[in-house]
Amino acid sequence: MPEVLQNATRGLIGTARRRRDGQAKVLGQTRYVGDMPVHGLLHARPVLAAEAHAKLVSIDATAALELPGVVAVLTAKDLGLKGGSGRVAEPLAREEIVWSGQPVALVIAESDAAAEDGAALVWVEEEPLPAVLDLESAMAEDADLARVTEVAGGGDGGAGAHGAGGGEEAVTEELPPNVAVRMRIAAGDVDAGLARADAVVSGRFRTNWIHQAYIEPQSCLAWTDPDGTLAVTSSTQGAYMVRQGLCEMLGLPNDKVRVQAAPLGGAFGGKLMISEPLAAAAALKLGRPVRLVFRRSEDFAAANPAPGQLIDLELGATRDGELTAIRGRIVGDRGGLGEMGVETISAMLSAGPYRWGAHDLTAVGVATNRVSAGAYRAPGAPPAAFAVESLLDRVAGELGLDPIEFRLQNVLLAGDKGIDGQEIKVFGAQECLERVQEHPLWVGRDELPEDEGVGIALGFWPGGLEPAAAICKLDADGKLTVVTAAADMSGIENAFIAIAAETFGLDEDSVRVTTGDTASTPYGGVAGGSKVTYTYGRAIERAASEARERLLRVASTELEIAPEDLELVDGEVRPLGSPGRGVKIADLAAKTYTFGSPHEPIEGYGGVAQVSRAPGAAAHLSHVRVDRETGGVTVLGHVIAQDVGKALNPALVEGQMHGGTAQGIGWALLEELSHDENGQLKGGSFAEYALPSTDQVPPIETLIVEVPAPDGPFGAKGIGEPPVCGVPAAIANAIAAASGARMQELPMSPMRVWTALQS
Amino acid sequence: MPEVLQNATRGLIGTARRRRDGQAKVLGQTRYVGDMPVHGLLHARPVLAAEAHAKLVSIDATAALELPGVVAVLTAKDLGLKGGSGRVAEPLAREEIVWSGQPVALVIAESDAAAEDGAALVWVEEEPLPAVLDLESAMAEDADLARVTEVAGGGDGGAGAHGAGGGEEAVTEELPPNVAVRMRIAAGDVDAGLARADAVVSGRFRTNWIHQAYIEPQSCLAWTDPDGTLAVTSSTQGAYMVRQGLCEMLGLPNDKVRVQAAPLGGAFGGKLMISEPLAAAAALKLGRPVRLVFRRSEDFAAANPAPGQLIDLELGATRDGELTAIRGRIVGDRGGLGEMGVETISAMLSAGPYRWGAHDLTAVGVATNRVSAGAYRAPGAPPAAFAVESLLDRVAGELGLDPIEFRLQNVLLAGDKGIDGQEIKVFGAQECLERVQEHPLWVGRDELPEDEGVGIALGFWPGGLEPAAAICKLDADGKLTVVTAAADMSGIENAFIAIAAETFGLDEDSVRVTTGDTASTPYGGVAGGSKVTYTYGRAIERAASEARERLLRVASTELEIAPEDLELVDGEVRPLGSPGRGVKIADLAAKTYTFGSPHEPIEGYGGVAQVSRAPGAAAHLSHVRVDRETGGVTVLGHVIAQDVGKALNPALVEGQMHGGTAQGIGWALLEELSHDENGQLKGGSFAEYALPSTDQVPPIETLIVEVPAPDGPFGAKGIGEPPVCGVPAAIANAIAAASGARMQELPMSPMRVWTALQS
Incomplete structure (x- = not known):
């Protein structure tokens, strides 16, 4: 058991539990804004x-x-x-x-x-x-302008919310008219690196606009x-x-x-x-x-879907499997308002979680006349992984290297520096690769029918950081209330309860979570960047610990025993090892809620500013069948091995792995928010926008890998975004394995696959 | 300047400022529940x-x-x-x-x-x-029952909320049927004390039900x-x-x-x-x-006004001015539900803030069929002071002693123990008496026209205690928000702002106060017992101090200077004595509200459980004219000298002194919620219930006395209740001085005064 778990003794950490907000949502009791x-x-x-x-x-x-x-x-x-x-x-x-x-x-x-x-x-x-719609031509010096009048305020909204940061430098030369931003991340001699490589591969990868497709508009x-x-x-x-x-x-x-x-x-x-x-x-x-x-049609037309991207990437490796250099240009569509550039994150992630001899990646944000761009689960990551993981497979193929061994040889390990120059404290990508390497689907991949194939891909997400704070207060009935400003996007209530209960020493049912408004709640950041558990969770740990100390002080006064000689067991505070002599927590709590009480409220405050990232990684195996007649791709099976630090609640962790994979399948095969040549949105309802339906999502096998994050609560790290990143790449590599067709545009629709199969 | 004020440097403590919630209330913008x-x-x-x-x-x-x-x-x-x-x-x-x-x-x-x-x-x-209405006969063994069926739950609601506690003991003998409770506070040999006194006086004092008369029902x-x-x-x-x-x-x-x-x-x-x-x-x-x-009529009939009381008191003193003993029975009407007994507090306060050779005071709570009893500003105190201060004047008169000198000789001083056995840490009653003693109204009292007189009385209030907590959080705009659960009954927003601003180091306009709901706000007690500023204020001081430390830590990191070498001046944090090198607090705050910020939120939590009371006292001089033909009493002038610890905002302190005195005048002369012989309420509107109108309240001269409370924020103590306590007694003593009539029932209506004048 890792050290961080030593004080988790109530069995809440690591045990599957029902999602707290699930029942009300399923029964239609949850009252949404509408x-x-x-x-x-x-x-x-x-x-x-x-x-x-x-x-x-x-x-x-x-x-x-x-x-x-x-x-x-x-x-x-x-x-x-x-x-x-x-x-x-x-x-x-x-x-x-x-x-x-x-x-x-x-x-x-x-x-x-x-x-x-x-x-x-x-x-x-x-x-x-004139409407500017094509990313490539929009970047030309003589392109029509996507916007004639000045932008109010200026661009770049929430990129940082999702984990970007560090390492990049602004390119200061004069930019073409529609180019909103150009950033370059470079180190080492890329030309020399490519020159000494035994194989160099390159490709142009295109991904289209897709919508976050939340049910509530x-x-x-x-x-x-x-x-x-x-x-x-x-x-x-x-x-x-x-x-x-x-x-x-x-x-x-x-x-x-x-x-x-x-x-x-x-x-x-x-x-x-x-x-x-x-x-x-x-x-x-x-x-x-x-x-x-918003009506559904308004949400499709007027919200902020994930932008299209155009990624040109070139990389080289030696026969020994060394990655010598990577060069690329990562273009992101910023739409008409110059908002929310994902291209910088995407450029960073286009190098994958690997060690490179040299790198030179340029991010370009381009204004077009396609809606306003927003963030979508691991923004910029699936396109980046689609590009780099496809090329890694290709170069491995050219050099006759085993795709997983090749990745294992180069994957970042604790102590390495990422291309942002920051040292990685702990990282479980290696462990994830090793888990899928031994999986029967991978081991037996050569014995599949001719039209089937298995693809491997690694996705990763650096993890966002933002200050957060929490209060824990013991109510008069002896139950603990956790107060934060966190929006509950993914069932965080469960994690908050587990952290507070374990830290304070209560049962799960004796803890509840509430979200106040900004007037009265301590500060805390956005639910985004896979950082809520990692940051708020830590704040809750501190708040609960402080409240626990205050409880022990009250008990100490009441029992006339030093706090260090007391323990919390079964809803009681008692002298160490003296079962019969305890006082109920509820009775101690009630003593603070009375006139003339000599006891301070049993409450605690915790604030944090995490500075060390805990990057998440997930390795995917995708098993597909390609229909050569139609270009149709069927995902027959899918395995995801994800490093989650510590699965506070495996049921919810698996839910994130399932959901991320399913959304990745949508990215890979189905979803596209397309416009006609005049920039008119084609369709605007779920009848026309193809989300993966249950018959298109295969059974997903989840392998939880736990490499504890030293600064996360009980070793936990962000888990929401990593699972989606590598899915399109794994499916693309599986299509190549099944059919030889190398797909370079998402979604890999039957028409595109069929076309690729013809060439 | 007392030590507690050394860090108050922004001029907010002790400066008159406009009441924060006043404008909205005057303009009708405040949205009440209705x-x-x-x-x-x-x-x-x-x-x-x-x-x-x-x-x-x-x-x-x-x-x-x-x-x-x-x-x-x-x-x-x-x-x-x-x-x-x-x-x-x-x-x-x-x-x-x-x-x-x-x-x-x-x-x-x-x-x-x-x-x-x-x-x-x-x-x-x-x-x-049969309706039980008369307190005296209700206590008889063979009295009709005010209640036949069993009371649900049991009695004694919020007595402790208003400052009772300690010293009393329950009397365990069998009680007569309508007697809900009997408590005795006794020490020393009262019989012996009275025997060795040179003069013994006694009286039966009756006070009637009165309503709190809040404007909003x-x-x-x-x-x-x-x-x-x-x-x-x-x-x-x-x-x-x-x-x-x-x-x-x-x-x-x-x-x-x-x-x-x-x-x-x-x-x-x-x-x-x-x-x-x-x-x-x-x-x-x-x-x-x-x-x-509630409609107004419902509020009169069905709410919880202040109960009637019947106080039998006897006390003795020596020719040297020593108070030898006091004995009394303090009966409180508990109405039909046995709720809210004020008689225990009243019994304690019937000894006044004086040293006695011996005391024996019994509190009796009696059930009747008159509404349900509630608390009203210093519950039980004005009747108690009415009784004891009237008798002190009488015994002083019999012994030829100066009424103020006599009180000064016996008043409790710091280090003395009250009759509850608790040592008094600090107490300003002496200073209050000395202030009115030198007032021209007192000095010149013998030169008034024949039908005028000046009365002196001392009122005091032990001060309530209850745990409280607060959060202070620095918003991104550099302003500080104070969060508590306190209800704002008396303009506490001003005090909270002054305390937080002085402690943190901000201007008044850079602090705001908010009240959350119980789901998200730290715990804090009732606004009652004159304890909000004393308890919450201390919690805010701690929370602001903790937040300030966090701000200095952020500044320390940003400026690379140790926190102890920094100071807060003019909205900036700067190196000690280096005006040009400061960083704006707002800029530092904004740095904590960003993705990837290495700084914890600039927030602080403070919890308190005050255990030392800071009793409040007020000495009153009332100047009246008595019309011997009609029994009408006109209050011509009134002086109140109150020990407020430290007047955080003298304007609001004077407001409390004015308001308490005006309500005391209502107690003394006008207010009575009377019932007919069948227990039917007479009247039920402000047309029939005589509140003092502006022409009945004379100019009130306020003398602020400051004896700092060591455990109060900046030396402040509770100020809401003390000013009302002594008013009826001072007016009664003034009536006696003007006319020789000794009133023993409140209100001292023209009919009652006229009747007294006839005997």
């Missing part, structure tokens, strides 16, 4: 632009305003915008429309029906401009308190982040905005400040509660 | 009993339920009662009605009008029983969250106390009840669990939001 009853509520409906690129000539709201029930039609100038950047600075188009679907006005009405009818009556005059409810405070509850991943964004956007001090994260019906990185700016500005303007819940 | 817009709200209206004492035969709701809009008519058995004591255990009468006005049913309707109409249609069949809004949590926001003095009461009453765990203290439109001790049990039980039963806001 379900909340609100007195005097106004309903908002956005009016979306038709053209992909146009001058916004005028907006005529006359007919809409004549409709009974319509209260207002707001345009950008009505929103009281004071600052912010990216989409926060421009929640409605100003003079220029930069994508088809961009919100240009907001109709506010007494009923949802009136708002919808009103939105249909708003007349938006748009003067078309973007939604926000906003109102003003009588003292003028703007109150917001929204389907968000970060209450404090929304507060900060709204304060900047509306020019308000922090205490004049109060945000509570509502229950989330899925988010996956996409729920950060899409609906809030609109609902909040409207509520502030009109002085009444306003709710905006 | 103003909150609620979707799907149900309105509750109580049905009140007619008889003062009766068997509750039946309740027929047929006609009410037929009324459109009426949703339910709830009786006691519908409330799901599981426990609690006193009124909490019996929010609606069960089989027996014990006062006229007792709620017997609750009509719930879609509109307030329908609820009111419904309540009028509920037919309550009551079978009259009792009100509560309750609903259930989708997860079944009972959510309550009410006009209450204590969020956690309401939570505890509701949990006991409804048999719920602490986390299934969430309470937020709403803005208070006055409370004065009376707002603790009157409306909450009804609204909460109804909301839980019906699954919809329910609001109950």
Whole structure:
């Protein structure tokens, strides 16, 4: 048992337990933002632009305003915008429309029906401009401009939220007109490295826009308190982040905005400040509660899906299996607002978790007229792994090396430095590779039928960091309440309870979790970057430990025994090894809740700022069959071995592994948010957007690898994002193994596979 | 400057500042419970009993339920009662009605009008029983019973909330049927003491029921969250106390009840669990939001006013001015539910803040059929002071002693033990007496016209204690937010801000105060017993200090200078004595609110359990004119010298001194909640209940005395209750000085004074 687990004695750490929020969600009891009853509520409906690129000539709201029930039609100038950047600075188009679907006005009405009818009556005059849609040509010096007027505020939203950071340098030369940013990460002599390689392979990898496909659409409810405070509850991943964004956007001090994260019906990185700016500005303007819940079609057209990418990558290796050099250009589509560049993270991850003799990776963010870009579970990672893991397989093939041995030879180990220059403290990629190496599917891969194949790929995720804090307080009934600002995106309640219960010394049922609003809750970061358990969890550990000390002090006074001679057993504090002489925790708690009590409240505060990353890794084996007639690919089986540090609750860990793999299968084979040549979105419903259905997801075998993270609570590390990263690459390598076809574009649809098979 | 103030350098401590919540209240912007817009709200209206004492035969709701809009008519058995004591255990009468006005049913309707109409249609069949109304005869062995059936739960509610505790012992002999409790506080040989006295005086003092007369009536809004949590926001003095009461009453765990203290439109001790049990039980039963806001008449008839008391007191002194002994019986009316006995506190305070050779004081709580008793600003203290201070004046008169010199000779000093046996650490009664002794009104009292007189009295209040905690958190904009569970009854926001700002090192405008709900806020006690500033204030001091340390650590890292070499000046952290080299606090704060920040949140937690009381005292001089023809008393002037420890904000301190004195004038001359011989309340509106109006309150001269409390924040102590205690006594002594009439019943109405003048 690793040292970090020595004090985990209650059996909560490492035991599968039911997801706490599951039952209410399954029974339909959870009240999402769209379900909340609100007195005097106004309903908002956005009016979306038709053209992909146009001058916004005028907006005529006359007919809409004549409709009974319509209260207002707001345009950008009505929103009281004071600052912010990216989409926060421009929640409605100003003079220029930069994508088809961009919100240009907001109709506010007494009923949802009136708002919808009103939105249909708003007349938006748009003067078309050339639409920039192709990433490659958009980068040319003489390209049409994706945006003519200046961007309000400036770009780069939440890239850092998901784990980027360190190592990159800005490229300062003059950029072509549509290029928003260019960053370069380089070290060593790449030309020399490639020259001395025994084999060099290269490829151009293209991935298309895909949507996070959360079940609950973007939604926000906003109102003003009588003292003028703007109150917001929204389907968000970060209450404090929304507060900060709204304060900047509306020019308000922090205490004049109060945000509570509502229950989330899925988010996956996409729920950060899409609906809030609109609902909040409207509520502030009109002085009444306003709710905006996107329709599914609006969410497809106007939210912030994951951007398309274009990755050119070249790498070399020696016959001995040494990786000599890697060079690449990683282009990311930033859409019309220059927001949320994933290309920097993607460039970093394009080197994979491997040691290179030299590297030279350039990230390029390009403005186009395709929606506004957002984060999606491990943003930029699946395309990066798709590129590098495909090429590693190819170079191994050319050199006759075993794909897993080759990876094991080069994979980063504890003590190595990543390409960001930071030393890796602990890393389980090696262990993951070793686990799949011995798996029967890999061992027996050569005995499969001719049209079947098994692919291997390694995905990794550096892990995000952000300060967090928590309070633990012992209630009068002897139960412990954990308070944080964390939005619960993935069942964190379970982990929080396990950490607090183990640390304090209580049963699971004696701990509960609550999320306050930003007015009263200690600070904590966004649920994103696979960092909630790693950061909040540690804060909870500290808070629970401090509260435990206070309990022992109370018990010490009551029992007249030194705290160090006391222990917590079975809901009692008792002298060490003296079962009959204990005092119930509930009785001690009650003693602090009385007039004249000499005991301080039994509470604790914990704050953390983790500085050491705990990167996560997952190795995938995918077993596919390729239909040479149709190009159809069937995933027959899938194995994932993931290093999770310590599985606090294996049931939820496996849930993340399952979910990430399933989403990876969507990336690999099905999902694409495609536009026609005029930039018009094709489709806008789940009937047309192909998510993997249950018959397309095979049984997924989960192998939990535990390489404890020294700074994580009980050794745990972030587990949400690593499982998705390597899936498209593993499936691509499996397709190659089954058919010889080397796919270089996602999704690997039947048409694309069939085309590849023909060449 | 006392030591405790050495670190108060920003000029906030001791400077008069505007009350923070004042403007919104004056402008009508404050949203009280009754103003909150609620979707799907149900309105509750109580049905009140007619008889003062009766068997509750039946309740027929047929006609009410037929009324459109009426949703339910709830009786006691519908409330799901599981426990609690006193009124909490019996929010609606069960089989027996014990006062006229007792709620017997609750009509719930879609509109307030329908609820009111419904309540009028509920037919309550009551079978009259003899009503017990007179305190004296109620104590007889053969008295009629004020209550036939057993009391649910048992008595004694919140006495301790207001400062009682220590010294008393329960009397264990068999009690007469209506006597709920009898406690005795005794030491020394009283008989011997009285025997060796040169003068012994005695009297029977009667005080009548009076109402707290808050402007906003009792009100509560309750609903259930989708997860079944009972959510309550009410006009209450204590969020956690309401939570505890509701949990006991409804048999719920602490986390299934969430309470937020709403803005208070006055409370004065009376707002603790009157409306909450009804609204909460109804909301839980019906699954919809329910609001109950008492009408004024209901609040007079059915809330919990201050009980009548009957005090027999006898004391002796020597010619040298030594107080030899005091003996007394202090009877308190506990009404029909045996709730909230003030008699124990009153017995303790009947000895005044003086040294006695011997004392023997017995407290008796008696059940009657007069409403349910509650706390009112310094519960039990004004009657006690009325008795003892009247007798002290009389005995001084008989012995030819100067009333103030006589008191100064005997008043408790630091190091003395009170009659509760506890040593007094610090006490400013002496200083208060000395201040009024030199006042021109006192010095020139013998030169007044014949029908005028000046009276002196000393009032004191031991001060309540209860654990409290606070969080201070630095927001990203560099401002500090203070979070506690404290209800703001008296402008505590100002004190909290001053304490936090001075401790942390910020300007007043850079600190804000917020009150969360019990789900997320650290624990803290009731606003009552003059203890909020003393306890919460200390917790805030600790929390701000801890947050400051964290700020200095962040600055230390950023500036690479040891924390002890840094100082906070003008919103900056800078190297000691280096003005040009500072970093803005806001910039440091912002550094903690970013992804990958290496800094912990700049927050602090502070918990306290004060164990040393800081008793408050106020000496009053009252100047009256007595009209011998009518018995009318006019207060011409009033001086109050109060020891406040340290006046954090003199404007608010003076406000408390003014308000307490004005309420004391009401006690003395005007207020009486009287019942006829059948126990029917006479009147039930402010038209009939005589509160002192502005023309009846003279200019009040406030003399602030500062004897710092070593354990109070910046030396402050509780100031809310002391100013009211001595007012009726001072006016009674002034009436005696002006007219020779010795009043022994409150209020000293013209009829009573005229009658006294005749004898």
